[in-house]
Amino acid sequence: MSKTVLQFATLFVGMLLAQLICNRICLFGVAVPIVFIYFIIRLPMNLSVNWVMCLSFMLGLFVDIFENTQGMNALSATLLAAGRKTVFSLYFPREDDLGNPVPSIRSLGLAVYVKYMATSVLLYCVAVFLIQSFSLGHIGITFLRIISSSILTVLILLGFDSIATTRRREKRL
Amino acid sequence: MKNLFDFIIKHSSWFVFLFFAAMSCLLLFQNNPYQHSIYLTSANAVSSSIYGLFNNVTSYFHLRGINEDLQERNAMLENEVVSLRNEINNYKMLVPDTNAVPKEYQNFDFVIAHVISNSISQPYNYVTINRGEADGILPEMGVVDQNGVVGIVNVVGKHSARIISLLNPNLRLSCKVKNSDFFGSLVWDCLSPQYAVLEELPRHVEFANGDTIITSGYSTVFPEGLIVGTIEGKMPTNDDNFYTLKIKLTTDFSRLSTVRVIRNSMKEELVALEAADYNSKDKGGRK
Numbered sequence: 001m002s003k004t005v006l007q008f009a010t011l012f013v014g015m016l017l018a019q020l021i022c023n024r025i026c027l028f029g030v031a032v033p034i035v036f037i038y039f040i041i042r043l044p045m046n047l048s049v050n051w052v053m054c055l056s057f058m059l060g061l062f063v064d065i066f067e068n069t070q071g072m073n074a075l076s077a078t079l080l081a082a083g084r085k086t087v088f089s090l091y092f093p094r095e096d097d098l099g100n101p102v103p104s105i106r107s108l109g110l111a112v113y114v115k116y117m118a119t120s121v122l123l124y125c126v127a128v129f130l131i132q133s134f135s136l137g138h139i140g141i142t143f144l145r146i147i148s149s150s151i152l153t154v155l156i157l158l159g160f161d162s163i164a165t166t167r168r169r170e171k172r173l
Numbered sequence: 174m175k176n177l178f179d180f181i182i183k184h185s186s187w188f189v190f191l192f193f194a195a196m197s198c199l200l201l202f203q204n205n206p207y208q209h210s211i212y213l214t215s216a217n218a219v220s221s222s223i224y225g226l227f228n229n230v231t232s233y234f235h236l237r238g239i240n241e242d243l244q245e246r247n248a249m250l251e252n253e254v255v256s257l258r259n260e261i262n263n264y265k266m267l268v269p270d271t272n273a274v275p276k277e278y279q280n281f282d283f284v285i286a287h288v289i290s291n292s293i294s295q296p297y298n299y300v301t302i303n304r305g306e307a308d309g310i311l312p313e314m315g316v317v318d319q320n321g322v323v324g325i326v327n328v329v330g331k332h333s334a335r336i337i338s339l340l341n342p343n344l345r346l347s348c349k350v351k352n353s354d355f356f357g358s359l360v361w362d363c364l365s366p367q368y369a370v371l372e373e374l375p376r377h378v379e380f381a382n383g384d385t386i387i388t389s390g391y392s393t394v395f396p397e398g399l400i401v402g403t404i405e406g407k408m409p410t411n412d413d414n415f416y417t418l419k420i421k422l423t424t425d426f427s428r429l430s431t432v433r434v435i436r437n438s439m440k441e442e443l444v445a446l447e448a449a450d451y452n453s454k455d456k457g458g459r460k
Contacts, residue, residue, distance in 0.1 A: 049186045057193040064200070071201030078193040082186075131201070134208050 031148035044101040056081035076127035283433040293366040298340040315394040315435040321423035356389040
């Protein structure tokens with residue numbers, strides 16, 4: 001139990017630092033990688049939704065403090081945390097069948113995991129970019145940002161997963 | 174009470190969600206000026222339309238009272254006009270009018286405008302004001318402020334106008350030394366926003382440093398006698414027949430706020446006259 005808590009605490013700090021680096025990236029002037037939500041996506045499914053929201057809000061708030069965008073990421077992260085379980089049940093209706101409560105390629109299978117991750121990322125991007133533009137005046141560019149940032153983020157998060165899987169294999173060897 | 178607690182515990186996630194969402198929104202609107210402005214504007218639009226609706230209905234109830242007030246005030250002002258007219262007539266009989274406005278100034282009237290954008294650091298500077306076509310502003314009208322000449326209207330929009338500032342080498346202003354009839358042309362040398370250069374002033378003109386430079390009135394834009402600046406000193410020149418003078422401008426371009434746009438009621442007549450004169454000369458030349 002304490003090992004899992006420590007692991008997630010490290011992930012929390014790691015994702016926060018990774019996001020601070022990613023904040024400086026803006027591909028083609030539209031695509032921004034939002035990697036810190038990997039923490040929210042990876043939180044165990046049996047964790048109470050109140051805890052998930054609390055942790056997500058805190059993580060979003062920390063990102064906001066560093067980015068000077070008070071409230072934007074905190075609100076979007078809270079929304080993602082609230083909708084996470086619904087998104088998960090879309091692709092994996094029988095939660096009891098889940099062996100390991102932590103969503104991963106191994107526990108869900110690649111297809112379900114990617115679908116779950118992509119939907120969560122899209123949900124987050126829609127929330128954060130709509131809050132950022134705060135009007136439907138520039139809907140075209142907002143839509144472009146949402147799509148490009150979602151694709152970039154999903155690719156990077158899959159990269160994180162592949163690093164984690166490779167490490168585990170190396171350990172076993 | 175127990176039921177209430179049960180309800181709260183059962184739906185605790187909703188309360189937690191609402192709490193965090195409210196916190197985020199509070200942070201969002203308090204600390205982000207863009208979102209703050211949009212929130213405020215839309216809120217204002219809603220509240221102002223509601224107030225407008227109320228006002229549309231309630232204003233009719235007060236019309237009777239307002240009408241009576243206006244009647245009273247009208248009567249009072251009429252009395253005042255009559256008494257003042259009598260007073261003026263008495264004075265006219267006693268002494269001749271010494272304070273009358275000279276006739277040449279009566280062609281000009283002013284439109285008050287506020288400066289909404291201004292630059293002094295560019296090589297070609299412009300000023301924008303909040304009056305436009307709807308307020309009777311037309312291109313090539315002169316603009317002054319309380320200290321002196323500001324520039325000439327260049328482009329006119331519906332409710333705004335762009336002025337070529339005196340700090341723009343494209344503007345050449347016909348000026349003369351006060352109390353003399355010889356004129357030169359004032360132009361900015363792109364150096365300091367406080368100084369300009371008066372060129373082509375004949376050598377035999379007598380002047381001293383500190384003398385006032387005024388508009389010559391040889392155009393339809395500015396009336397004669399508007400203060401432009403004071404002489405700071407001579408400048409080296411290659412031309413032996415003319416002086417070039419350094420002029421300290423009286424207008425403080427870094428602090429422009431309220432300006433007056435000069436309307437010349439005789440302008441059309443003068444322009445038509447000049448055009449006719451030019452045409453007749455042209456025809457004469459051809460002959």
